[in-house]
Structures are given as C-alpha cells and as structure tokens.
Amino acid sequence: xxxxxxxxxxxxxxxxxxxxxxxxxxxxxxxxxxxxxxxxxxxxxxxxxxxxxxxxxxxxxxxxxxxxxxxxxxxxxxxxxxxxxxxxxxxxxxxxxxxxxxxxxxxxxxxxxxxxxxxxxxxxxxxxxxxxxxxxxxxxxxxxxxxxxxxxxxxxxxxxxxxxxxxxxxxxxxxxxxxxxxxxxxxxxxxxxxxxxxxxxxxxxxxxxxxxxxxxxxxxxxxxxxxxxxxxxxxxxxxxxxxxxxxxxxxxxxxxxxxxxxxxxxxxxxxxxxxxxxxxxxxxxxxxxxxxxxxxxxxxxxxxxxxxxxxxxxxxxxxxxxxxxxxxxxxxxxxxxxxxxxxxxxxxxxxxxxxxxxxxxxxxxxxxxxxxxxxxxxxxxxxxxxxxxxxxxxxxxxxxxxxxxxxxxxxxxxxxxxxxxxxxxxxxxxxxxxxxxxxxxxxxxxxxxxxxxxxxxxxxxxxxxxxxxxxxxxxxxxxxxxxxxxxxxxxxxxxxxxxxxxxxxxxxxxxxxxxxxxxxxxxxxxxxxxxxxxxxxxxxxxxxxxxxxxxxxxxxxxxxxxxxxxxxxxxxxxxxxxxxxxxxxxxxxxxxxxxxxxxxxxxxxxxxxxxxxxxxxxxxxxxxxxxxxxxxxxxxxxxxxxxxxxxxxxxxxxxxxxxxxxxxxxxxxxxxxxxxxxxxxxxxxxxx
Numbered sequence: 001x002x003x004x005x006x007x008x009x010x011x012x013x014x015x016x017x018x019x020x021x022x023x024x025x026x027x028x029x030x031x032x033x034x035x036x037x038x039x040x041x042x043x044x045x046x047x048x049x050x051x052x053x054x055x056x057x058x059x060x061x062x063x064x065x066x067x068x069x070x071x072x073x074x075x076x077x078x079x080x081x082x083x084x085x086x087x088x089x090x091x092x093x094x095x096x097x098x099x100x101x102x103x104x105x106x107x108x109x110x111x112x113x114x115x116x117x118x119x120x121x122x123x124x125x126x127x128x129x130x131x132x133x134x135x136x137x138x139x140x141x142x143x144x145x146x147x148x149x150x151x152x153x154x155x156x157x158x159x160x161x162x163x164x165x166x167x168x169x170x171x172x173x174x175x176x177x178x179x180x181x182x183x184x185x186x187x188x189x190x191x192x193x194x195x196x197x198x199x200x201x202x203x204x205x206x207x208x209x210x211x212x213x214x215x216x217x218x219x220x221x222x223x224x225x226x227x228x229x230x231x232x233x234x235x236x237x238x239x240x241x242x243x244x245x246x247x248x249x250x251x252x253x254x255x256x257x258x259x260x261x262x263x264x265x266x267x268x269x270x271x272x273x274x275x276x277x278x279x280x281x282x283x284x285x286x287x288x289x290x291x292x293x294x295x296x297x298x299x300x301x302x303x304x305x306x307x308x309x310x311x312x313x314x315x316x317x318x319x320x321x322x323x324x325x326x327x328x329x330x331x332x333x334x335x336x337x338x339x340x341x342x343x344x345x346x347x348x349x350x351x352x353x354x355x356x357x358x359x360x361x362x363x364x365x366x367x368x369x370x371x372x373x374x375x376x377x378x379x380x381x382x383x384x385x386x387x388x389x390x391x392x393x394x395x396x397x398x399x400x401x402x403x404x405x406x407x408x409x410x411x412x413x414x415x416x417x418x419x420x421x422x423x424x425x426x427x428x429x430x431x432x433x434x435x436x437x438x439x440x441x442x443x444x445x446x447x448x449x450x451x452x453x454x455x456x457x458x459x460x461x462x463x464x465x466x467x468x469x470x471x472x473x474x475x476x477x478x479x480x481x482x483x484x485x486x487x488x489x490x491x492x493x494x495x496x497x498x499x500x501x502x503x504x505x506x507x508x509x510x511x512x513x514x515x516x517x518x519x520x521x522x523x524x525x526x527x528x529x530x531x532x533x534x535x536x537x538x539x540x541x542x543x544x545x546x547x548x549x550x551x552x553x554x555x556x557x558x559x560x561x562x563x564x565x566x567x568x569x570x571x572x573x574x575x576x577x578x579x580x581x582x583x584x585x586x587x588x589x590x591x592x593x594x595x596x597x598x599x600x601x602x603x604x605x606x607x608x609x610x611x612x613x614x615x616x617x618x619x620x621x622x623x624x625x626x627x628x629x630x631x632x633x634x635x636x637x638x639x640x641x642x643x644x645x646x647x648x649x650x651x652x653x654x655x656x657x658x659x660x661x662x663x664x665x666x667x668x669x670x671x672x673x674x675x676x677x678x679x680x681x682x683x684x685x686x687x688x
Contacts, residue, residue, distance in 0.1 A: 050084055057090040058083040069163045075170040075243030077216065089162035097155035101147040108143040170243040176213040177244040178284065179364050181251065182277035183545060183570075184211040184218075189270035190566045198259040198266065199231055210544040217242055221252070232256050247277075278573075285577075288362045289584060295358055296588050299656055300595050302351045303649060306344035307599045310645050311606050313337050341641045345648035352652025356659035356667055359588070367581055369439065369541060369663060388432040388665040392424075399424035414644055418679065422672050429658070429669020436662050438478060443542045445479035447575050450546065454564040463550075464490035464527075482537050489530030542578065546571045585660045589670075592657025596674050599649050600681055603642050607687050639687045646682070650674035 060066060061083045073082045080088075184205050191201045199222070205211060206218035217238055224234035235256045239249040251273065258269040360368070371389040373380055383390040403420030411419070452474050456466035464487075470476075471487040535547050546567060654671025661670070682688045 050080075050087070053087040053091050054084055057087040060090060061086045066163075069166055072163075072166040072170045072243075074241040075173060076166060077173070078169070086162070089159060093155040093158035093162075096158045097151035100154035101151035104150040105143045105147040108146050109140075173213045174243040175361070177217065177242070177248050179281075180210075180212040180214040181244075181247055182274065182281045184208075184214045185251070185270060185277055186274045186566070186570060187211070189267065189274050190563055192263065192267040192270055193563075198255070199225065202231075208544075210541065214248065217248060217252075232260070285364065288364075292359065292362055292584075292588065295355065295362075296591050299351065299355045300591065303348065303595050303652060304599060306348050307603060307645060307649060309344055310341050310642060311603070311610075313340055338641070341645060345645045348645070348648040348652045352648075352655040355652070356655040356664070359656065359659040360663060363663075364577075364581070367541065367578060369436070371435070371665075385431065386435055386438070388428055388435060391428045391431040392665075395424055395427055414647070415679075418647060418675055422676055425668035425672030426676075429666055429672060432662070432665035433669060436666070439540045441478040442482070442538050443540050443575060443578065445476040446538065446540075446543055446546070447571050448474070449476055449479060449483060450564070450567055450571050454568050457564050479538070482534060485537065486530060486534040489533060490527060492526050492530070542571070542574055545574060588660035589657045592653045592660065592670065593674070596650055596653035597677075600646060600678060603646055604681060604685055604687065607639055607642055608685065639682075643678075643682055643688065646678050647675055650678045 061070070066086065069086070070082050073085065078085055187205055187208065188201050191204060196204070202218045203222055206215045206222060208215055211218075221231070221234045221238045224237055225231040228234060235252045239252040242248045242252075254269060254273070255266070258266045371387050373387065373389040373393060374383055380390045380393055384394040385391070399420050402423040403416055406416045406419050407413075449470060452470045453463070453466045456469055457463060461469070467483070467490050468487045471480075471483045476483055531547055531550060535543050538547075550563060550567060651671045651674070654669075654674040655667045658664070658667025658670035661667075679688075
C-alpha cells in the first residue's frame with residue numbers, strides 16, 4: 001500500500017462538519033459526482049418522467065456530435081447521468097420548438113395581404129425572373145412551412161444551448177479552481193509540517209469552504225477513495241475528469257507521486273508548487289486588470305451610442321417623416337422611431353447586466369463576499385440592519401406596497417417602476433455599504449490580531465494564552481467582541497486541574513495515558529469549534545482563509561510557531577491583494593458615474609436647446625421646396641422617450657459601478673442613486 005493510501009483510525013474514520021458540528025465520513029459530500037456516488041444512486045431513483053424521457057431520447061447520447069458534450073460533462077457537478085441530462089435537453093428542445101412555432105404560425109396567419117405583397121416584391125427584386133409567388137401560396141401552407149422552419153431552428157438551437165450550458169459550467173469550475181488552488185496548496189503545505197497523512201491533509205483542505213471548487217475536487221477524490229480503497233486511483237480519476245487540465249490535473253498527479261516518496265518530498269513539493277502558483281496567480285490578476293480596462297472602454301462606447309442614436313433619430317425625424325408612420329403589428333401599431341428608441345433602452349439594460357456580471361466574474365473568488373440569510377422570520381428581521389440578504393427580503397414587501405401606491409395615484413408607469421425600484425434599492429444598498437465597511441474594519445484588525453498572537457506564540461506561550469493576552473491588552477476596534485468571545489471559548493480547552501503529564505496517584509500510567517489522549521482529543525475538538533465560531537462570527541473571506549489555516553494545521557499536529565509564520569505571510573499577502581483590488585476598482589466606479597452624468601448632460605442640452613428649435617422648424621411647412629411634417633417633432637413625446645432611455649442608462653451605469661465597487665448589493669445603491677439623480681435633473685429642468 002502506498003503512502004498516499006496509508007492511514008490509521010486516528011487519521012479520521014469520521015470528521016466533524018465545520019458548520020453543524022455533526023460527524024460524517026471523511027470526504028463525504030452530497031455534491032460529489034464520482035463513480036458510485038450520488039450520480040449512480042440518482043439513476044436508480046429516476047422519476048417516471050425521467051424514465052420516459054430516457055427511453056425516448058437516450059439513444060442520442062451515443063451520437064458522435066455529443067462526444068465533446070460527454071467529455072465536458074465529466075467536469076461538471078450535475079447529479080444526473082449524461083444520458084438523463086441529454087434526454088431532458090432533447091425534451092425541452094421539442095417543447096421549445098412547439099412554443100416557438102405557435103406564435104410564428106399565428107403571426108403569418110394574421111399578416112395583411114399588403115405586407116405579403118410588399119415582401120414578395122422585395123424578395124423578387126433579387127431573383128432572376130423577378131417572381132417569388134408568395135401571394136399565390138395558400139395562407140395555411142405558408143404558415144405551416146414557416147412554423148416547421150421556426151420549430152426546427154428552435155429545437156436545434158436549444159440542443160446547442162444544452163452543449164453551451166455544459167461549456168459554461170466547466171469554464172466556471174475551471175476558473176474557480178484556478179483562483180482557489182494556490183491558497184489550497186499553501187494550506188496543504190502548512191498541514192504537511194504535522195503528523196497527518198496525505199489522505200488527512202486532503203480531508204482537512206476539502207472541509208474548508210474558502211477553497212471552492214478545489215475543495216470540491218478533493219472531496220470527490222476522497223469519496224472515490226472510500227469506494228475503491230485506493231487514494232492513488234481516486235486522484236488519477238479526478239485528474240482525468242477535472243476541467244482544469246493545465247493546473248489541477250498535473251498537481252494531483254504530482255501530489256500522488258511525491259506522497260508515495262515520503263513526507264519530506266511532499267513538503268518540498270508543496271512549498272515549491274505554492275510559490276509557482278502564487279506567481280501564476282499574480283500574472284493572471286494582471287491579465288484580468290487589462291481585460292477590465294478594455295471592458296470599461298467598451299462599456300462607455302456601448303453606453304453612449306444608444307443615446308446618440310435617439311438624438312439622431314429625433315433630428316432626422318424632421319426630414320424623414322416615414323420614421324414616424326405607424327406600423328401595424330399583432331400587438332398594436334407602433335412607429336419605427338419608437339421601436340428604435342425603446343429598443344435602445346432595452347439594449348442599454350442588457351449591456352449593463354452583462355457588464356456587471358463580467359466585472360463580478362473578473363473579481364477573484366477569494367475577494368467575493370456573499371451573505372447568507374438566517375433561517376426563520378424573526379432571525380431575518382433582526383439581522384436586516386446588518387445583512388443585505390435579510391434586508392432584501394424584509395424590504396421587498398414595503399417596496400411592492402410603495403409601487404402599488406404610486407400606481408393607484410395615477411403616476412406614469414415608468415416612474416411607478418422606478419420609484420418602486422428606488423424604495424427597494426437604496427435602503428438595501430445602504431445596508432450593504434454599512435456591512436462592507438464593518439467587514440473592512442474587521443479585516444484590517446484581524447491582520448493586527450494575527451501578528452499580535454504570533455508574537456506571543458514565538459515567545460513560547462500556548463495558543464489559548466496568547467489569544468487571551470491579546471484580547472486583554474490590544475485594542476482591536478470592531479474585532480474586540482469577537483476576539484473576547486474566542487478567548488473565552490479557547491479557555492475551555494485548557495486543563496483547569498493539572499498540567500499535562502500529572503496523573504492522579506490512583507491511576508496507572510496506562511490509564512492516565514488513555515485518559516490523557518481522550519482529554520487531548522476533547523480539547524482539540526473544543527479548540528476547533530471555538531475557531532470555527534470565530535470565523536463564522538467575523539464572516540469575511542479573509543477570516544475564513546486565514547483563521548481556517550490555524551484550525552487545520554493545529555489539529556494536524558503542526559508546529560505552532562511554523563503555522564503562525566506561514567499565517568503572517570498569508571494574511572499579509574491576502575490583505576495587500578484586497579486593498580490593491582479595492583483601489584483599482586474605484587477607477588471603474590468613477591467611470592460608471594462619469595459616463596452616466598456625461599450622457600445626462602448631453603441629453604438635457606439637446607432637449608433644452610435643440611428639440612424646441614426643431615419643433616418650431618417642423619411647424620413651418622410649405623416654405624419653398626422644403627415641406628416638413630408638423631407632427632414629426634412633438635417636444636413632450638420626444639422628452640419622454642429621452643427620459644426612458646436615460647433612466648435605462650442610469651440603471652446600466654449604476655450596475656456597472658456597483659459591481660466594480662463591491663458586488664451586486666452595492667450595484668443596487670449606485671443604480672438607485674443615479675435613477676434618483678436623473679429624475680431630479682429632468683424634473684428640475686422642466687423636461688418632465
């Protein structure tokens with residue numbers, strides 16, 4: 001048996017869940033997709049619908065066109081088997097094809113004969129002979145043919161979308177692994193100085209949620225090792241199936257190789273690999289910064305172009321009255337200018353959402369903060385002032401009531417939606433900023449806390465005593481209460497009766513040794529629980545990444561002084577990265593606000609100085625050879641359309657700026673503030 005597979009009972013037949021404290025099998029994870037895991041068990045519990053779909057469509061899984069999809073599927077965490085997944089995709093494609101064909105058939109059936117004649121003439125202009133014959137075709141046959149074409153295109157598009165979905169999943173997992181593997185390797189290196197085996201090191205890393213998909217891959221390897229009895233085989237299997245072919249796969253194979261060579265070889269390898277991955281991480285961060293600069297430039301261009309398009313349409317509407325002619329559609333008549341104007345607003349909203357999502361994805365995963373809402377309505381209400389997730393739930397109902405009140409008061413529908421959005425976005429955004437500032441203060445103090453504790457540990461003091469001295473003598477600001485709570489909980493891990501090695505006279509040395517082992521195990525469990533409680537209370541990614549290192553390393557029997565030396569380096573690096581990222585992102589916050597205010601200024605100037613002049617010009621008709629439509633420019637209508645497009649621009653700019661600042665919750669604050677600014681400017685200048 002190899003070194004990677006060896007492990008005693010003490011190495012952990014069961015583990016302790018960090019969140020709930022309950023015991024579990026090492027590496028057991030419901031999300032695993034290894035062979036013999038939940039995927040296989042899920043196949044045994046297929047519903048009647050899935051069994052029917054499997055019988056109808058599973059044959060497509062063996063087609064050559066889905067070979068790439070099967071390969072990508074291995075890198076996902078989808079619970080069902082590939083055949084079941086593909087059967088579901090094909091079922092959805094048939095449903096989507098039918099749903100797409102129905103409106104197409106209805107639209108063709110209700111088309112006016114005039115439109116069909118114009119379409120036939122337009123198509124015939126590019127055909128030799130100049131005839132198409134659409135007018136001679138029965139309306140039913142034409143609708144059926146168009147419906148079949150639309151249904152086939154929709155069906156094939158949905159099947160391709162299923163393959164794209166697998167690509168998105170694997171790409172997301174690969175990116176997450178690339179972001180979290182360097183930290184996981186440094187954690188493994190800290191664990192390697194203790195007495196843990198390779199299996200135990202992987203188990204402790206897999207239990208740390210800060211390492212995202214890397215931890216998930218380790219859990220998959222441990223699950224597979226439980227079933228096959230060989231960690232070597234399990235690591236090779238995960239290396240084969242992982243989407244990170246250039247990073248995680250070679251690491252797992254080299255980890256297996258060095259684990260079989262001995263502890264020293266593994267420790268040296270992890271040290272070297274941690275440094276190499278750190279350099280690679282720095283290069284990736286610089287590439288992301290360059291891409292973000294390009295994204296911001298593209299965002300500004302896409303943000304300004306629709307506003308300029310609306311301005312141009314308003315101006316040329318004077319000399320091109322055909323743009324204002326109504327066009328009959330199945331849902332009513334609408335002019336070409338209106339379609340282009342409101343389409344520009346929808347386009348801007350799409351650009352804002354896509355830009356915000358891209359900015360959030362470019363942010364390193366260890367710098368993303370997520371908030372979890374506590375269970376129960378009372379707990380949610382109590383946490384609302386400090387938890388944006390809870391505040392979003394609590395404020396949803398008042399914002400809906402506010403929207404209903406404005407709607408019943410006769411307010412314009414666009415303003416009704418905007419006022420309701422303001423009533424929700426602004427308070428939730430303010431709470432998110434308040435929580436973010438508290439988290440920033442805690443991260444700043446936790447760095448000082450770790451350095452202070454490290455100083456006491458280097459003098460030979462036990463870890464609980466060092467924490468107690470820091471809690472008593474050092475002012476840590478926002479972290480004072482959390483550190484005091486940690487010191488109290490750690491005090492429960494120290495023996496109140498006698499020093500280690502002192503046994504009652506009535507006990508034999510063997511009994512005392514057994515009792516001492518049990519007592520040490522109990523103390524380690526209490527210490528782990530105390531540190532985990534501290535991490536959960538602080539609630540920042542930095543605390544989870546750094547203090548979590550103490551938990552696993554001390555439980556593994558690592559040298560305390562070595563652990564804290566590693567921890568000081570790690571926390572300094574992470575805190576520096578956080579501050580640098582924050583400084584860099586503030587530039588893009590300014591970009592979002594500047595672009596929004598610039599567009600508002602241009603549009604207001606056009607409305608005040610240009611629209612009225614063109615309205616007067618269009619009112620003059622019959623002057624020489626220039627004949628203008630008096631109704632081509634209507635100031636009230638044009639200003640309203642400008643207002644709609646501007647509010648869409650404000651939402652897009654706010655989403656981009658907020659996502660660049662701290663994430664989705666702060667995007668609510670920035671977008672709500674810009675919407676309010678736009679309303680005040682338009683109302684103050686008399687444009688509403």
